[in-house]
Amino acid sequence: MALNSTWCCRCVGEIKYMIKYGKTKSGNQRYICKLCKKTRVENYNYQAYKPDTNKNIVQLTKEGLGIRSTARVLKISTTTLLKRLVSIARNINHPIISKGRTYEVDEMCTYIRNKRNYTWLVYALEKNSKSVVAFYVGRRTNKTWIL
Ligand SMILES: [Zn+2]
Numbered sequence: 013m014a015l016n017s018t019w020c021c022r023c024v025g026e027i028k029y030m031i032k033y034g035k036t037k038s039g040n041q042r043y044i045c046k047l048c049k050k051t052r053v054e055n056y057n058y059q060a061y062k063p064d065t066n067k068n069i070v071q072l073t074k075e076g077l078g079i080r081s082t083a084r085v086l087k088i089s090t091t092t093l094l095k096r097l098v099s100i101a102r103n104i105n106h107p108i109i110s111k112g113r114t115y116e117v118d119e120m121c122t123y124i125r126n127k128r129n130y131t132w133l134v135y136a137l138e139k140n141s142k143s144v145v146a147f148y149v150g151r152r153t154n155k156t157w158i159l
Pocket of ligand 1: 020023045046047048049050
């Protein structure tokens with residue numbers, strides 16, 4: 013009954029025994045974790061359920077692929093991709109701005125739809141690592157510079 017090779021995604025780090033829990037519509041075996049009661053299927057037909065989909069989305073976005081080309085490469089819909097991008101972005105931890113370091117603040121101006129609708133991108137870089145520690149997108153006001 014118990015299957016060694018099937019992992020529970022929530023109980024990462026420890027191999028937990030999963031037990032059979034019926035079958036899917038397509039006939040694949042479904043398993044349930046004894047601890048957290050989360051079910052999973054070993055081989056999903058739907059590409060977005062695969063465990064490395066979010067990792068691939070991040071990698072392809074960093075490579076500069078657009079929404080439609082990323083969706084085409086991963087064989088998922090653009091709606092699913094956009095929802096995943098939002099959820100991945102919400103889980104990013106903000107870096108800590110500490111007093112001992114030097115930061116560079118710069119701004120960039122662009123417009124949305126027409127040239128009267130200016131939008132400013134203000135960002136702060138940590139000088140040594142060149143990583144973005146904070147940014148703001150919107151109108152140029154005194155609030156914008158506070159970040
Ligand atoms: Zn579990």
